[in-house]
Amino acid sequence: MNKYDAIVIGAGHNGLTNAAYLAKAGLNVLVLEKNAYIGGATVSRELYPDWKYSNCSYVCSLLRPEIIRDLELPRHGLQVVPYGGGVTFKENGDYFGSHADHERLLREIARHSKRDASAYERYEADVMKQTRLIRPFLMRTPPDPTSLKPKDLKELSLLAKSFGSMGEEGLADTMRFWTMSIGDFLDEYFESDVIKAHLAGSGIIGTALGVYSPGTAYVLLHHYMGDVDGSVGAWGFARGGMGSVSAALSKSFLSFGGTIKCDAEVGQIIVKNGKTKGVALANGDELYADIVVSNLDPKRTFLKIMDEGDLPSSVVTKAKNFKIRGSSGKLNIALDGLPTFTGLPKDSPLCLGEKHFSDSLPKMERAYDEWKAGTWSKDPYVDMLIPTQIDPTMAPPGKHMMSVFVQYAPPKVNGGEWTPEDKAGFEKTVIDQISNYSPDFKDLILHCETRTPQDIENEVGLTEGNIFMGELTFDQLLFNRPFPGYAQYRGPVKGMYMCSSGTHPGGGVMAAPGANAAREILQDLRLTNTVPGGYDDD
Amino acid sequence: MIPHDETMMLKTPFHSRIEAACEINMWEDWKGYTSPQAYTEVEQEYFAVRSNTGVFDISPMIKYRFTGPDAGAYLNRLVTRDISKIGIDRVAYTVWCDDNGQVMDDGTIFHLAENDYRLCAYARCLDWLMWSAEGFDVTIVDETADVAALAVQGPTSCAIFKEMGFEGIENLKPFGITRFPFEDSEVMISRTGFTGDLGYEIWIDPELAEAFWDALFEAGKHREIRPIGSAALDMLRTETGFIQAGVDFVPAEEAIRTGRSRSPFELGLGWLVSFDKPVFNGRKALLKEKKEGSRYAFVYLDVEGNKPAEHAFIYSGDKEVGTVTTGAWCPTAKTNVAFAQVDAKYGKVGQELVAEIYYERELKWTRVMAKCTVIEGAVFNPPRKRQTPAPDF
Ligand SMILES: Cc1cc2nc3c(=O)[nH]c(=O)nc-3n(C[C@H](O)[C@H](O)[C@H](O)COP(=O)(O)OP(=O)(O)OC[C@H]3O[C@@H](n4cnc5c(N)ncnc54)[C@H](O)[C@@H]3O)c2cc1C
Numbered sequence: 001m002n003k004y005d006a007i008v009i010g011a012g013h014n015g016l017t018n019a020a021y022l023a024k025a026g027l028n029v030l031v032l033e034k035n036a037y038i039g040g041a042t043v044s045r046e047l048y049p050d051w052k053y054s055n056c057s058y059v060c061s062l063l064r065p066e067i068i069r070d071l072e073l074p075r076h077g078l079q080v081v082p083y084g085g086g087v088t089f090k091e092n093g094d095y096f097g098s099h100a101d102h103e104r105l106l107r108e109i110a111r112h113s114k115r116d117a118s119a120y121e122r123y124e125a126d127v128m129k130q131t132r133l134i135r136p137f138l139m140r141t142p143p144d145p146t147s148l149k150p151k152d153l154k155e156l157s158l159l160a161k162s163f164g165s166m167g168e169e170g171l172a173d174t175m176r177f178w179t180m181s182i183g184d185f186l187d188e189y190f191e192s193d194v195i196k197a198h199l200a201g202s203g204i205i206g207t208a209l210g211v212y213s214p215g216t217a218y219v220l221l222h223h224y225m226g227d228v229d230g231s232v233g234a235w236g237f238a239r240g241g242m243g244s245v246s247a248a249l250s251k252s253f254l255s256f257g258g259t260i261k262c263d264a265e266v267g268q269i270i271v272k273n274g275k276t277k278g279v280a281l282a283n284g285d286e287l288y289a290d291i292v293v294s295n296l297d298p299k300r301t302f303l304k305i306m307d308e309g310d311l312p313s314s315v316v317t318k319a320k321n322f323k324i325r326g327s328s329g330k331l332n333i334a335l336d337g338l339p340t341f342t343g344l345p346k347d348s349p350l351c352l353g354e355k356h357f358s359d360s361l362p363k364m365e366r367a368y369d370e371w372k373a374g375t376w377s378k379d380p381y382v383d384m385l386i387p388t389q390i391d392p393t394m395a396p397p398g399k400h401m402m403s404v405f406v407q408y409a410p411p412k413v414n415g416g417e418w419t420p421e422d423k424a425g426f427e428k429t430v431i432d433q434i435s436n437y438s439p440d441f442k443d444l445i446l447h448c449e450t451r452t453p454q455d456i457e458n459e460v461g462l463t464e465g466n467i468f469m470g471e472l473t474f475d476q477l478l479f480n481r482p483f484p485g486y487a488q489y490r491g492p493v494k495g496m497y498m499c500s501s502g503t504h505p506g507g508g509v510m511a512a513p514g515a516n517a518a519r520e521i522l523q524d525l526r527l528t529n530t531v532p533g534g535y536d537d538d
Numbered sequence: 539m540i541p542h543d544e545t546m547m548l549k550t551p552f553h554s555r556i557e558a559a560c561e562i563n564m565w566e567d568w569k570g571y572t573s574p575q576a577y578t579e580v581e582q583e584y585f586a587v588r589s590n591t592g593v594f595d596i597s598p599m600i601k602y603r604f605t606g607p608d609a610g611a612y613l614n615r616l617v618t619r620d621i622s623k624i625g626i627d628r629v630a631y632t633v634w635c636d637d638n639g640q641v642m643d644d645g646t647i648f649h650l651a652e653n654d655y656r657l658c659a660y661a662r663c664l665d666w667l668m669w670s671a672e673g674f675d676v677t678i679v680d681e682t683a684d685v686a687a688l689a690v691q692g693p694t695s696c697a698i699f700k701e702m703g704f705e706g707i708e709n710l711k712p713f714g715i716t717r718f719p720f721e722d723s724e725v726m727i728s729r730t731g732f733t734g735d736l737g738y739e740i741w742i743d744p745e746l747a748e749a750f751w752d753a754l755f756e757a758g759k760h761r762e763i764r765p766i767g768s769a770a771l772d773m774l775r776t777e778t779g780f781i782q783a784g785v786d787f788v789p790a791e792e793a794i795r796t797g798r799s800r801s802p803f804e805l806g807l808g809w810l811v812s813f814d815k816p817v818f819n820g821r822k823a824l825l826k827e828k829k830e831g832s833r834y835a836f837v838y839l840d841v842e843g844n845k846p847a848e849h850a851f852i853y854s855g856d857k858e859v860g861t862v863t864t865g866a867w868c869p870t871a872k873t874n875v876a877f878a879q880v881d882a883k884y885g886k887v888g889q890e891l892v893a894e895i896y897y898e899r900e901l902k903w904t905r906v907m908a909k910c911t912v913i914e915g916a917v918f919n920p921p922r923k924r925q926t927p928a929p930d931f
Binding site: 097101103104106107108110111114115116117118119121122125128129132165166167169170189343345348538 | 540542543544546548567569570638661662663664665666668680791792793794795796
């Protein structure tokens with residue numbers, strides 16, 4: 001049988017979520033995945049015997065609780081364990097410890113600046129105001145601001161009401177927040193370099209922007225708007241690595257009667273008379289469905305697996321102009337034991353959280369300058385975690401696994417492809433940086449998987465290795481994601497839909513794009529909606 | 539580089555004594571400090587203050603020091619009350635507002651000497667204090683950890699101090715400050731407190747904290763002095779009508795939702811706003827509010843029956859008009875009181891309202907619709923609180 005009700009291209013977590021909701025509504029759904037394994041950037045793999053790596057994404061917060069519950073992901077094996085705290089090491093041997101306990105955190109901030117400790121409470125409240133504004137829209141389809149359809153008007157008025165409730169001053173703050181840089185934003189609160197550097201990380205992770213680039217304040221919000229069990233802004237580890245998210249999603253999908261085919265790369269979406277008919281695999285096989293959903297980023301979807309002739313030329317142009325720039329790499333390291341860090345007691349609760357080695361904004365900006373010049377940062381910003389301190393399933397007892405997210409790394413080195421020497425140089429830069437703060441680290445390394453943006457693109461299919469499938473700047477958010485006029489998950493061809501991180505509300509392991517897209521598809525098919533509404537914060 | 543502090547919880551300078559006295563190990567976190575909720579029995583701790591003397595460690599309270607030629611002018615610009623009227627060795631209760639006239643916190647200002655003040659507050663606000671200091675010649679220092687402090691409250695408190703040799707303490711007027719030699723140094727005593735009773739607060743070098751505690755308890759041993767925890771203090775402050783930041787209002791800077799902060803008028807603290815001053819933070823907004831009316835009123839309610847009205851909704855007829863922020867049975871006044879925020883027009887003294895109270899007995903929940911009346915203020919307000927010379931009871 002090669003005819004289905006719907007075909008989803010890509011078994012990333014959004015493709016699987018989308019497929020699960022379509023199957024739950026009674027459709028016969030096929031998911032096609034080019035790799036031999038599912039998950040895309042939400043994956044755990046054993047590349048060194050007995051060690052599991054979260055190869056791409058490594059921490060979980062954005063994953064919508066409505067979906068976790070509705071698709072029964074806990075019953076299908078998903079457990080998210082929160083972690084807290086973090087450290088930014090300073091060049092002078094000191095460090096800033098971001099304690100999970102509020103009072104302890106304020107005390108530690110006061111150690112660097114008493115004034116900043118009191119400013120932190122203002123900062124927290126202000127960030128929370130913006131977070132509250134965006135959260136209700138995660139599980140909703142963005143309205144089309146140019147449409148006069150009742151549904152769009154209703155959603156637009158909801159958006160307006162939500163912004164209106166901020167008051168005049170609040171609205172001005174919001175406009176500034178969405179457009180300003182994380183550096184400028186933090187400068188309005190803090191005087192201590194290390195505190196600013198610690199907080200600024202969330203503003204640049206995954207973007208090809210620097211701490212002083214406009215738009216990065218919003219990126220911070222993107223890292224704050226999730227929650228673990230209602231604790232907004234908290235992050236956790238998926239037990240067993242991020243692959244357990246996609247594993248649970250796939251089990252849920254299969255429980256509704258769905259089919260997944262791996263090693264099945266789609267070469268082309270088949271369009272006839274302005275309608276999708278199915279897909280042609282790279283090996284030439286054809287599979288048919290009236291509904292085809294792409295879990296690929298907008299560039300790949302429209303420029304690689306669709307024929308220009310089947311598309312309005314404006315869409316082709318928009319896809320070409322879509323901003324999706326690779327800026328991050330990753331090291332996954334198997335360790336023979338737990339490394340120690342200079343000055344940090346081994347039993348400090350801070351060890352459980354993330355570690356950074358950039359102690360000022362100018363340093364972070366310099367790291368960005370090097371990326372702009374075409375190479376990886378020589379003193380990069382890293383977000384490093386050792387999840388095995390909390391999750392015992394990822395390495396043998398007493399052994400550890402380290403996940404190092406690295407910024408900045410360019411998609412091409414000085415305009416050329418990454419060579420093995422480049423990759424070795426990149427790896428050495430990161431390992432040397434960590435060793436500067438952890439003398440025993442190098443000796444504990446058993447195996448290291450180093451991933452450049454190019455590796456990520458080749459393996460996961462994220463164009464340029466951009467982790468969010470497109471920059472999270474206002475020109476590419478909400479009703480502009482991926483492009484104006486196409487933000488409601490419907491493609492330019494009848495029967496064709498988009499469900500990836502390239503659609504609202506954007507990247508990260510969130511599952512909201514997949515779910516929102518399913519709701520629109522079911523509406524077009526006049527089937528009963530299976531997608532849950534969002535929880536309310538108030 | 540200041541060394542790291544790896545302790546989870548801070549300890550006040552009195553901790554060794556508190557720990558020894560805290561028999562039931564009920565601790566809580568007060569701004570990062572280990573603080574006792576109760577030592578032995580809450581009821582007895584409450585009555586210690588109403589009939590003998592209770593001692594509460596207030597060291598964790600946030601304290602700022604202001605010195606310099608513009609210190610007074612600066613504070614007068616910061617807070618709503620007219621500080622120029624507060625003489626040396628006097629204390630004033632006040633609130634301070636943001637530019638929208640919303641209360642950031644309440645606290646007390648101590649006029650310690652010429653151009654020298656201390657502010658005691660609930661919330662950290664150094665950032666706001668520094669902002670407001672632009673253009674003033676004033677030095678601001680957080681001295682929270684540099685001053686140990688105890689509240690010594692109750693009818694026999696003055697007598698105990700006399701026993702300690704603090705001669706003339708009885709002549710200290712409410713809101714006055716005085717000093718006595720202690721060991722090789724001195725102790726500062728103010729006639730202030732959060733219990734509405736005769737009582738004092740003492741301020742001392744942390745080095746001398748334990749010695750002072752020992753001398754105090756030695757002097758008070760025949761007058762049944764006892765340490766008290768926050769649970770008893772909460773009953774005391776409710777009975778005497780003191781509001782608490784974070785409980786009865788949301789400090790403006792911490793408010794996330796629009797409209798959740800309150801102005802001084804909306805907290806019944808309009809008497810602290812001095813429009814005679816040409817400038818102070820929030821003045822413009824408060825003037826406007828005064829002219830156009832407030833959104834809310836803060837009321838004291840006398841609640842029918844004996845069920846505490848904690849978390850109750852307040853109705854006028856069928857209309858929900860507000861909620862209770864603090865509610866408790868008052869053991870001395872033998873009254874059931876509640877503080878509530880209600881829509882402005884229901885705030886007049888004498889207004890009849892209804893509280894929807896839920897209470898539980900052996901897992902059975904019951905709802906009562908209790909009549910309540912808006913009253914003037916504190917249900918406990920004894921003459922001894924104001925009498926000078928302070929009597930010995
Ligand atoms: C290094 C890195 C670190 C990250 N860290 C975090 C993090 O800690 N927390 C977080 O929340 N997010 C993180 N992210 C972002 C997050 O992982 C992604 O935004 C998200 O996983 C994308 O999910 P998706 O389903 O939209 O797309 P993808 O996961 O990219 O799924 C697309 C799928 O389509 C498949 N595919 C591609 N082309 C074809 C084809 N022609 N035919 C068939 N299949 C095809 C791919 O193999 C892939 O499985 C990280 C991403 C990266 C790369």
